[in-house]
Amino acid sequence: MAKRSFLIPGVDKRLLIKDSLKTMPDLTRRRFIAGGASLGALTLLTGCDVVDSSSAEEMLKSVSKFNDAVQAFIFNPDALAPTFPESAITKPFPFNAYYDLDDAPDVDGDDWKLEVRGLVDNKKSWTLKELYQLPQVTQITRHICVEGWSAIGSWTGTPLRDFLRLIGADTRAKYVWFQCADKDGYNSPLDMRTALHPQTQMTFKYANEILPRAYGFPMKIRVPTKLGFKNPKYVVSMEVTNDYKGGYWEDQGYNSFSGS
Amino acid sequence: MSSLTMTDEQISATRAKVIQPVWVRVMHWTNAVAMILMILSGWQIYNASPLFGFSFPREYTLGGWLGGGLLWHFAAMWLLMVNGLAYLVTGFATGRFRKKLLPITPSGVLHDVRAALTFKLGHDDLTVYNYVQRLLYAGIIVVGVLIVLSGLSMWKPVQLYYLVMLFGDYPTARYVHFFCMAAICAFLVIHVLLALLVPKSLRAMIIGR
Incomplete structure (x- = not known):
């Protein structure tokens, strides 16, 4: 059998591929649609196509x-x-991320500075040394992952609400938005009421030891009233804002509030 | 004209023939849809972090990935809960639960189980449930309440802490949630099988009589 050519004479191959890629859904949409395809059973049972995916x-x-x-x-x-x-x-x-431990950010504590942005009086950046001077408390709480598993850990650090007061943050703003050093730029918004919760913590230690790389050195935000993915690690900046800026997992479809 | 008019006796005779009132039918099928959505999306969520040494086949999961499964689960839960609550309230208020499901006596259950296993359990009068049916229908209502309570405990383990305490702790609530799902699936298999064996019961759940 002769090979059939699907190419139209005079059409640039590369442009054709580029154009056809444009009509394809992005990765997150593809995930949904892949799910829709497995719904044949449901369609049969209900007699209607509930998976008209869009x-x-x-x-x-x-x-x-x-x-x-x-x-x-x-x-x-x-x-x-x-x-x-x-x-x-x-x-x-457990160490848990969308990458292996080897790919976890390896932050130099001496160079690192916490950037503060947005609706705050004092936008000065904070060195790790300065942050370690702030009063710290320890909590032993259960970390609950969006996947369902949970683990109990011991975290020590400064209540976020104390820090927000210290920097003169407008606590009537809607969110505190965290940027992290993870590859692909992890970020996550935290609603202000949760940010002001007494147990929400800027964490510097795990089990009374300096926070190891696996758990987010130099700083993690521990939020025991949220699912794990709303507890950002390797934090490099926080922004007090009224705008919803989305987040790494939130944008892919995890519920944004995801409170416990 | 006589064929178009009905006497009072005829009307009450027609009404008496209604085996499943309309509210039962609407809520039954709403529940069926909600339950299937919950089970298939629940299997997707289970697969993200299996409690046991197995996963559910991808073809029988909903949502495509964990995030999609969670979106389906937390959408269908409203349908399940609102419908389930309405069912419980109506069931108690109309006395249907009392009339249909009680009494459940051990001797009655034993007798009917034996009759069922020897294929001597009749279904002549669909308006009266035998003891096996009473036990299963009452039991699945209890399981339904438990699966919602354990699910709420997992969804809001801090805000609904007293609910978590009811099960012990968060991981235990997860196991309870799983085993309730397993019980519902087992019920579903028997329930559908028997409905197909006694087709007039299926008809009654669709057109009422």
């Missing part, structure tokens, strides 16, 4: 926004995450 996606996005509002409504700023005795700590505490 309209299903829109519906799911609206419900997720609705769920953000519901969670903000039931969030009690005084409700504390349960704390545990040292004997309950999970050993070893």
Whole structure:
């Protein structure tokens, strides 16, 4: 059988490929659609095509926004995450990221500075030495991953609300937005009420030792009232803002509030 | 004209023939859709961090990846919860639960299980549930309440801490949630099988009689 050519004479191959790529959905959309394809059983059962993927996606996005509002409504700023005795700590505490430990940011603590931006009176950057001078507290709380597993750990650091007061942050703003040193630029927004929660912490130590690289050296934000992915590691800057700037996982479809 | 008019007796006779009132049918099928969405998306979420040494086949999961599964799960949960709550309230308020599901006696259950296993359990009167049906239907309502409570504990382990305490701790609530799902799936298999064996029961759940 002769090979058939699908190329049209006079059409540039490279341009053709470029154009056809444009009509393809981006990676996150493809993930949804891949899911839709496995829904044959459901379509058969209900007799209707519930997986017309773009309209299903829109519906799911609206419900997720609705769920953000519901969670903000039931969030009690005084409700504390349960704390545990040292004997309950999970050993070893798991390293978890979308990359291997070898690819985790290797931050030089002497060069590192925490940048402060947005609606704050004092925008000075903070060295690690300066941050270590601030009063610290320890919490032993349960870290709950969006995947379902959980682990109990011991974190020591400065309550974020104390730091926000210190730098004269406008605490009526909607979010504190964190940028991290992870590859592909991890970031995540934290709603102000959660940022001001007494247990939300700028963490410098794990199990009374300087925060190891695996858990986010030099600084992690520990938020025991949120799922793990809203506890950014390797933080390089924070911005107090009224704008919703999205986040690494939030943009891919994880519920943005994701409170516990 | 006589064929177009009905006497009072005829009307009450027609009403008496209704096996499944319309609210039961609407809520039953709404629940069926919600339940299937919850199970398939739940399997997707389970696969992200399996509790046991197995995963569910990808073809039987909803959402494409963990994030999609979670979106489906936390959307369908509203349908499940609102419908389930309406069902419980109506079931108690109309006395349907009391009339249909009670009493459940050990001797009655034992008798009907034996009859079922020897294929002697009749389904002549669909308006009266036998003891096996009563036990299963009452049991699955309890499982339904448990799966929602354990699910809420996992969704909001800090805000709904008292609910978590009911199960012990967060990891235990996860196991409870899983085993309730397993119980519902087992129920679903038997339920669908029996509905197909006694097609008039399926008809009653669709057109009411």
